[in-house]
Amino acid sequence: MSRVMLNVTDIPAEGREFVFEDPGVWTAAWKEFSLPYTMREPLRAELRIVPEKDGFLVRGRIDGVVAVPCSRCAEDALVRIAARFDDFEDKPGEQADPLDGGHLAARGKTLELDAGGLLWEHFELAMPVKPLCAPDCAGLCPVCGGNQNVAGCACKSKTGDPRLAILSNLKIERKK
Ligand SMILES: [Zn+2]
Ligand SMILES: [Zn+2]
Structure with missing residues (x-):
């Protein structure tokens, strides 16, 4: 001021x-x-x-x-x-x-x-130290820098899919 x-x-x-x-x-x-x-x-x-x-x-x-x-x-x-x-x-x-x-x-x-x-x-x-546009703001893609709140980018599926596959495998193993 x-x-x-x-x-x-x-x-x-x-x-x-x-x-x-x-x-x-x-x-x-x-x-x-x-x-x-x-x-x-x-x-x-x-x-x-x-x-x-x-x-x-x-x-x-x-x-x-x-x-x-x-x-x-x-x-x-x-x-x-x-x-x-x-x-x-x-x-x-x-x-x-x-x-x-x-x-x-x-x-x-x-x-x-x-x-x-x-x-x-x-x-x-x-003023908040880390202001957020929404509590669940998805932020920017670490690969391409695109805003992940707007639309999923191509790199998201590339990096995301293998991890999800591993997680679902673990779940299946635990159930047995
Ligand atoms: Zn945001
Ligand atoms: Zn991206």
Whole structure:
């Protein structure tokens, strides 16, 4: 997601809600990082930010549908994103752990939350490591590279038949 900085300095005690509905902030980042994603249902994100003593409680959600290449056949796999998360962002300088990649930064007396970075992190967590177009995707033929979901190729029968023959022989022997 593109860089989106929120000024969180004067958020009232009951908190404030921020809504992100511009699909461009996602698609621009996919283009920048050369990610082969396309949006099928617009991604919409919400952040509810509540000030606490030493930082901010951030409750967020991201919803939408993204098409990504199937990890077996490379055709479109539809991924429904429905991420829900709670984060605590420490105020910079207060018990700040330099290794804990916080998204809060101070600019003079202004406190800014890197909402783009935070949402991007949770979007990536919501993406499956091995997306599939269908749970039973047959993948590509290891011999000719053809998509085995579409039609059986000639090499499938060549490599498949001898193995099947052996298996059926074994079954017959066990029955005896
Ligand atoms: Zn597939
Ligand atoms: Zn083949």
